[in-house]
Amino acid sequence: xxxxxxxxxxxxxxxxxxxxxxxxxxxxxxxEIAIRVIRHLGxxxxxxxxxxxxxxxxxxxxxxxxxxxxxxSALASKATGYPLAFVAAKLALGFTLPELKxxxxxxxxxxxxxxxxxxxxxxxxxxxxxxxxxSRKIGSGMKSVGEVMAIGxxxxxxxxxxxxxxxxxxxxxxxxxxxxxENLTDELRAPTEERIFAILQAFAQGFTVSEIYxxxxxxxxxxxxxxxxxxxARQLSLFRGQSPPSDLLLRAKKSGFADAQIGLLxxxxxxxxxxxxxxxxxxxxxxxxxxxxAEYPAxxxxxxxxxxxxxxxxxxxxxxxxxxxxxxxxxxxxxxxxDWCCVTAGLTLKKLGIPAIMLNYNPETVSTDYDQFDxxxxxxxxxxxILEIHxxxxxxGVIVSVGGQIPNNLAMPLHRAGVPVLGTSxxxxxxxxxxxxxxxxxxxxxxxxxxxxxLTSVDDAVEFADQVGYPVLVRPSYVLSGAAMAVASNDDExxxxxxxxVDVSPxxxxxxxxxxxxxxxxxxxxxxxxxxxxQYAISEHVENAGVHSGDATLVFPPQRLYLETIRRVRQISxxxxxxxxxxxxxxxxxxxxxxxxxxxxxxxxxxxxxxxxSKILHLNFIETATRVITGSAYERPENKQFELDYVGVKxxxxxxxxLEGADPVMGVEMASTGEVGCLGADFYEAFLKALVxxxxxxxxxxxxxxxxxxESKAELLEPIQALQRMGMKFYAxxxxxxFLKQNGVTATKLHWPLEEKQPxxxxxxxxxxxxxxxxxxxxxxxxxxxxxxxxRRAAVDFNVMLVTNRQIAMRLVEALQAxxxxxxxxxxxxxxx
Numbered sequence: 001x002x003x004x005x006x007x008x009x010x011x012x013x014x015x016x017x018x019x020x021x022x023x024x025x026x027x028x029x030x031x032e033i034a035i036r037v038i039r040h041l042g043x044x045x046x047x048x049x050x051x052x053x054x055x056x057x058x059x060x061x062x063x064x065x066x067x068x069x070x071x072x073s074a075l076a077s078k079a080t081g082y083p084l085a086f087v088a089a090k091l092a093l094g095f096t097l098p099e100l101k102x103x104x105x106x107x108x109x110x111x112x113x114x115x116x117x118x119x120x121x122x123x124x125x126x127x128x129x130x131x132x133x134x135s136r137k138i139g140s141g142m143k144s145v146g147e148v149m150a151i152g153x154x155x156x157x158x159x160x161x162x163x164x165x166x167x168x169x170x171x172x173x174x175x176x177x178x179x180x181x182e183n184l185t186d187e188l189r190a191p192t193e194e195r196i197f198a199i200l201q202a203f204a205q206g207f208t209v210s211e212i213y214x215x216x217x218x219x220x221x222x223x224x225x226x227x228x229x230x231x232x233a234r235q236l237s238l239f240r241g242q243s244p245p246s247d248l249l250l251r252a253k254k255s256g257f258a259d260a261q262i263g264l265l266x267x268x269x270x271x272x273x274x275x276x277x278x279x280x281x282x283x284x285x286x287x288x289x290x291x292x293x294a295e296y297p298a299x300x301x302x303x304x305x306x307x308x309x310x311x312x313x314x315x316x317x318x319x320x321x322x323x324x325x326x327x328x329x330x331x332x333x334x335x336x337x338x339d340w341c342c343v344t345a346g347l348t349l350k351k352l353g354i355p356a357i358m359l360n361y362n363p364e365t366v367s368t369d370y371d372q373f374d375x376x377x378x379x380x381x382x383x384x385x386i387l388e389i390h391x392x393x394x395x396x397g398v399i400v401s402v403g404g405q406i407p408n409n410l411a412m413p414l415h416r417a418g419v420p421v422l423g424t425s426x427x428x429x430x431x432x433x434x435x436x437x438x439x440x441x442x443x444x445x446x447x448x449x450x451x452x453x454x455l456t457s458v459d460d461a462v463e464f465a466d467q468v469g470y471p472v473l474v475r476p477s478y479v480l481s482g483a484a485m486a487v488a489s490n491d492d493e494x495x496x497x498x499x500x501x502v503d504v505s506p507x508x509x510x511x512x513x514x515x516x517x518x519x520x521x522x523x524x525x526x527x528x529x530x531x532x533x534x535q536y537a538i539s540e541h542v543e544n545a546g547v548h549s550g551d552a553t554l555v556f557p558p559q560r561l562y563l564e565t566i567r568r569v570r571q572i573s574x575x576x577x578x579x580x581x582x583x584x585x586x587x588x589x590x591x592x593x594x595x596x597x598x599x600x601x602x603x604x605x606x607x608x609x610x611x612x613x614s615k616i617l618h619l620n621f622i623e624t625a626t627r628v629i630t631g632s633a634y635e636r637p638e639n640k641q642f643e644l645d646y647v648g649v650k651x652x653x654x655x656x657x658x659l660e661g662a663d664p665v666m667g668v669e670m671a672s673t674g675e676v677g678c679l680g681a682d683f684y685e686a687f688l689k690a691l692v693x694x695x696x697x698x699x700x701x702x703x704x705x706x707x708x709x710x711e712s713k714a715e716l717l718e719p720i721q722a723l724q725r726m727g728m729k730f731y732a733x734x735x736x737x738x739f740l741k742q743n744g745v746t747a748t749k750l751h752w753p754l755e756e757k758q759p760x761x762x763x764x765x766x767x768x769x770x771x772x773x774x775x776x777x778x779x780x781x782x783x784x785x786x787x788x789x790x791x792r793r794a795a796v797d798f799n800v801m802l803v804t805n806r807q808i809a810m811r812l813v814e815a816l817q818a819x820x821x822x823x824x825x826x827x828x829x830x831x832x833x
Contacts, residue, residue: 050065098111102291107297122148133662142658161361172257173230176197241268249276249280250280258380298313317355326381326403350374390419400414428581435511439511441576445579450516471517473512473515535637539556615829663793664802683811687820719813773801
């Protein structure tokens, strides 16, 4: 059932399984209706039925039936261990349920309904704060980009786990100082993605359950449980600097309180709370997922941690296992790419005969399929959880380099706690992730980088910016997808962005560096063994530096780099790999102008482009990295990336249509929610395939031009003239129209949106008179409402193709000039390879 009342999309709501508020009568009624409806429709295999239920009268409505695997079906499979898609496929092939075995018990048949002795809570993950001017209200349309699933024996335990799993700074339901609401009544009545924290603030301010219910219409059963957590937090806060009684500590742990959360309430650190637990011998047990609620013995390696239990359901393996840390919730910057890396690492360990355990909590991933590993522990990726797993299973070590930023951030805490970190040392990871340490390292070994300074004060930052000249780049440490990274063009912007960076990464330094304009960005994905590179791939961005690598269009092998630039990239990479003694996967980013190569950053982990280059080269970088990490034998193939007869292009997929009001521009903080990869005989063919794959429609006949600053207008003049020769009809805003007229290009002038004169840009976009909008923003960082924002937003809202980067516009025209659209070839990956 949904935690939120009717009107909020199930993908936007907290979902609880099994239902906590349905009476037996309501449950059996809805079950009977579902069977009648599905039989009437003749559905074979998986399906999903959704209801609206009035809790006061038991009146109901069927909302919809999906005769397919749905989002909630995938969740149900992970929540119960009952493999719905597998069983549905067998039914489609003609098998019957009595013939199929339950994969959890391995003895009963698949016609048994799952019966749970635990509670599962699914919580969506949003990234709305990354977007300027976006509406944060949630409702019947989906805005979330991922989700987490938490398992506990009580609702409160699972819910608090889940909120921490979101990685948004929440420590659970309480002890959060980063969620403050000025108008609680509005927040409770018109929900945003943070409403659940508003409920706890309301309790703290004296609201009653009935008052919150009248505003939110969230079932009182849930509200009473939240109130119970608030009361436990109040009791814990009475013991400042001292250990609470063991019974209170146990009640808190059973209700999902983390050690760090209890520490904040008692004003001590996490390690002190861990010591209290050790003294009272309070530790979680490892339980199996059991679809039969203990009616039949479970035979599964699908596990979770809970304090609501007496003994473990498993024993340690004979050979100490390796723990792989997963990537957590899908979000902007971390998606299925890291899931591919985690699964590949697990399969490689299996080949090597090394027991592999996966720790992850994302129900959407292959890495949380329990048959992929020797054990799956569906729980928090935190220091507390890993220490408890290590205590019970005596781990050989932990792999932190294949799951993205969350595992990487745990390298130093694990190292300090005495847990072996496999591969590159935790000290080296810290030297690379810490912006100050890494920049100092580059200076020490003589590798060039943009001028930089660590933030010590705002005045110092302003002085540095005045010294090197704007624009400057603000860069916090230990963040994913460029979180809080920004380009400042003046003192006011610099002060604002510095504060945001410090808020996002308060425990790590923020570095300010000179931002180089009109430079090319280059990436290197590689595997090293004890500081020596054994595999590498160099790719280039189509867009100039200033677009986050996750939003950039990536080309591999590179097509527009000088050989000398490539040589310098290789040379610098060897120096840094040797200095950091890298053993495992790593990614480096460079900027280059006229063979002048500078290093931007180095991530000592797999990057989101590892699957892409592995598939283009037909060399599995993660398999090699896993072998290196475990000290196993590996092949060192000859690098043939510059001899390929084809080109790969990886292009970003954006979701601006779902994000009401958001400005659809690209910058140094990532905004894309997915990607495509395409192959072609040359760059232009692969590039056009990638554009078609993300939604561009060819051919187009009319173009709106709003080409930004004068240097952008000049650079785009030749491509525009080429489009004119192709018979394209042009519309343009005032400055662009004048520039085109002076250069012999005919364009119909349209008035700016804010002028409210006719003919107006917005009206022409709305009425379908424009097929493509080329709008080059003058300033990516502005928050106020501008004409450019309104044009870009209208293009998104009315499903008109939009280009906001001049390099993309130029390559698009070149591809059309080359006639690549007519030459597009459909061929399998195997045909290219």
